[in-house]
Amino acid sequence: xxxxxxxxxxxxxxxxxxxxxxxxxxxxxxxxxxxxxxxxxxxxxxxxxxxxxxxxxxxxxxxxxxxxxxxxxxxxxxxxxxxxxxxxxxxxxxxxxxxxxxxxxxxxxxxxxxxxxxx
Numbered sequence: 001x002x003x004x005x006x007x008x009x010x011x012x013x014x015x016x017x018x019x020x021x022x023x024x025x026x027x028x029x030x031x032x033x034x035x036x037x038x039x040x041x042x043x044x045x046x047x048x049x050x051x052x053x054x055x056x057x058x059x060x061x062x063x064x065x066x067x068x069x070x071x072x073x074x075x076x077x078x079x080x081x082x083x084x085x086x087x088x089x090x091x092x093x094x095x096x097x098x099x100x101x102x103x104x105x106x107x108x109x110x111x112x113x114x115x116x117x118x119x
Contacts, residue, residue, distance in 0.1 A: 018066070030058060038078040
């Protein structure tokens with residue numbers, strides 16, 4: 001039985017975007033750096049051994065997932081982490097953990113019943 005609590009929090013497409021965005025090391029690092037404060041896209045790009053355009057693409061993936069926001073200040077585009085989205089991801093992971101813990105507990109109960117029947 002699939003846990004309705006997880007299904008009801010976000011549509012599957014949004015969950016897919018969220019975890020796809022977090023599946024990449026560079027994107028996780030961008031989120032982490034942006035949690036410490038606003039960074040310009042060019043400032044972020046200087047921290048990676050890749051092109052500016054590649055960093056922009058990573059930021060776009062994070063934006064689509066709602067993990068970061070970009071605002072324009074003068075000529076700069078500033079990136080900041082959306083803490084509410086991080087909290088949402090954390091709650092989803094907690095719910096998945098709870099689901100799997102219940103499944104493991106249930107398997108333990110079944111195994112205990114089967115072991116008890118054999119003795």
